[in-house]
Amino acid sequence: MTLSPTNPMRSVLMTLLFFEIVVFGLAVPVMIFQSEVSTGAAVAYGSAAALLALAGALLIRRPVGYLVGWVAQVAGVALGLVISAMFAIGGLFLALWVITFVLGKKLDAMPPQAAA
Secondary structure (H helix, E strand, C coil), X not given: CCCCCCCCHHHHHHHHHHHXXXXXXXXXXXXXXXXXXXXXXXXXXXHHHHHHXXXXXXXXXXXXXXXXXXXXXXXXXXXXXXXXXXXXXXXXXXXXXXXXXXHHHHHHHCCHHHHC
């Protein structure tokens, strides 16, 4: 479940994870003001999801980075249990992650001359 080291989609996946860090961080004040979650819980949920995305982005060159990236996608959607807007936003990031990963796999499957 990884992409080859020369696959350009690795950079796209890493960029998605960095954008998720920002979105998960911005979800914290929304959770505090829009839902009945305590400040500590909102910070814990948002920080946990953001740290997963950060770890995935930093480890994307290793196989474990992809696993952490998938877990970060699940965490993004799971934030919807706290603030319902995150079902849509997390689902959007999940869809982008899946599409990018599938396209990356297709690039890996292509013969080297066709990919160039």
